[in-house]
Each structure stands twice: as C-alpha cells, then as structure tokens.
Amino acid sequence: VCIPDDQTAQCSYSSKCETIISYSRDHGEIILVNSTFSNRESLCFIIIAKENHKIKIILNQFEILNLRPDLELLIYDGSETQKRLLLTSDMLLMKQIIQTHENHIATIIIRKRSKMNLHELVVNQQNNVNNILFNITWLTSLCPSNQILCSGRYEIKCYSVEQRCDGIWDCMSGDDELGCSSASCPTTFACNDPLVLPSDQPRCFTWFERCNGNAYCINRIDEKNCTNWWCNSNNGTFLCKNLNCIYETWVCD
Numbered sequence: 698v699c700i701p702d703d704q705t706a707q708c709s710y711s712s713k714c715e716t717i718i719s720y721s722r723d724h725g726e727i728i729l730v731n732s733t734f735s736n737r738e739s740l741c742f743i744i745i746a747k748e749n750h751k752i753k754i755i756l757n758q759f760e761i762l763n764l765r766p767d768l769e770l771l772i773y774d775g776s777e778t779q780k781r782l783l784l785t786s787d788m789l790l791m792k793q794i795i796q797t798h799e800n801h802i803a804t805i806i807i808r809k810r811s812k813m814n815l816h817e818l819v820v821n822q823q824n825n826v827n828n829i830l831f832n833i834t835w836l837t838s839l840c841p842s843n844q845i846l847c848s849g850r851y852e853i854k855c856y857s858v859e860q861r862c863d864g865i866w867d868c869m870s871g872d873d874e875l876g877c878s879s880a881s882c883p884t885t886f887a888c889n890d891p892l893v894l895p896s897d898q899p900r901c902f903t904w905f906e907r908c909n910g911n912a913y914c915i916n917r918i919d920e921k922n923c924t925n926w927w928c929n930s931n932n933g934t935f936l937c938k939n940l941n942c943i944y945e946t947w948v949c950d
Contacts, residue, residue, distance in 0.1 A: 910934040
C-alpha cells in the first residue's frame, strides 16, 4: 500500500511513494484521523497486489465524508487513468464491500470536490485531531482471470463460471447461487421446487434462511450442502454426514 509522493498530480501507481504503509502482506488496514486532512487538499492510496490477485476493500468507517461534505471518495479498479470506477461517495449507502475485477491494483482517492460552492457547505472542524474518521480493511486473494472473488466480508475464496448456479454454495455469501432464477428470485435464492398446482408460485429464500434447520423449500435445498460455519450447536442445529442441516433435537430422537 503506497501513498504517492506527488499528491497534486493524477493518482498513478507508477508515482514515487511518499509513504509505504505496508509491504509484502495479503491484508491490512488504513486508518485516518482528523489531523491527517488538516494540511492536505487530497489523499491517494494505491494497493498493489501480486499478479492474478483480486483486491477486496471493506469500508468500516467513513465519518469524514459526513463531517466534510466538500470531500469526495473515489475507488478505482486499477489506476485513476484507467477510469474503472468501483465506488464514489454517493454510492456508500448501497455498497460498503467492493472488489477489483480487472486489475491487481486498487486506487483510493479522497479529495476536494471540483465543482461545489464551498461557502454553502457546513464543515465541522471541531473534532478531536485523533478521532478516527476513515477506516478501511483490504485483503487480496489469488483469483485467475476467469474466476470471481466471493463478496462475503472476509472471504478470500473464488469461484468459476462453471460453479455459478450449479446448486452448490461455493461462497459463504452465496454469491455463486444468488439470483440464478432471475425471473422469480432476482435478488434471492430459488428453491427450484416442482410446481404441482397452477396456483403454485416459485419460492425464494434469503441468506438468513440458509442452513438453519428449518427447511423452507419443499426439496430442502436451503438445508443441503451446508457447512459447520452455518450449521452447529451454537444455533441449535446439527450437520449430518450428507451435509444436510437439521435441528439438534432431532439427533437420536
């Protein structure tokens, strides 16, 4: 993770580093306090992973953008010059976990907005200089170009095109099985139960209904191919040898 030496120029990973935050690590954290922004017009961070690695960025805290509406956040897949924008300040409420798709480089920029009337902004500068105002976690994972990194918060597993919609959850987040029935379950998981009556409607289940012992789908697909990450005694369930999840009270009953 590098902070380029020339913060006024367009952020580029070929720039000389002013500061190397971390070196030869596959994960880390960037924490900024109020004093960091006191004498800067902009900040640029470049995360450079190994070839064929994807980078996942988790935004844990971004209070600076609420206190300083004159600042904007931009995160790029690759360098800023490549213009593959992953996230902007306006998208934060919708997306707090993002990842690169094309590059093993991610660029994070915090800078003053270019076209705003600063006199109309209410900027709160009364915070303690040591208050944490921006905190992100980053991690990398080896994903070949034909594979996709699972989007779960700390997942580093990848899945292939062939594993997409094959009925087996390769990601704990369920990315590879999410929205496979786009007509009936575009944002959830499809039961794929056989429809017997004309009045039957396709049934969908959410991530929270997965592997909880209570089969919502008639074919119990929501309780199959589970792992002990979901199905364990902490939530009163039991993982069978065939990877079906049942209530713990059903064991030896």
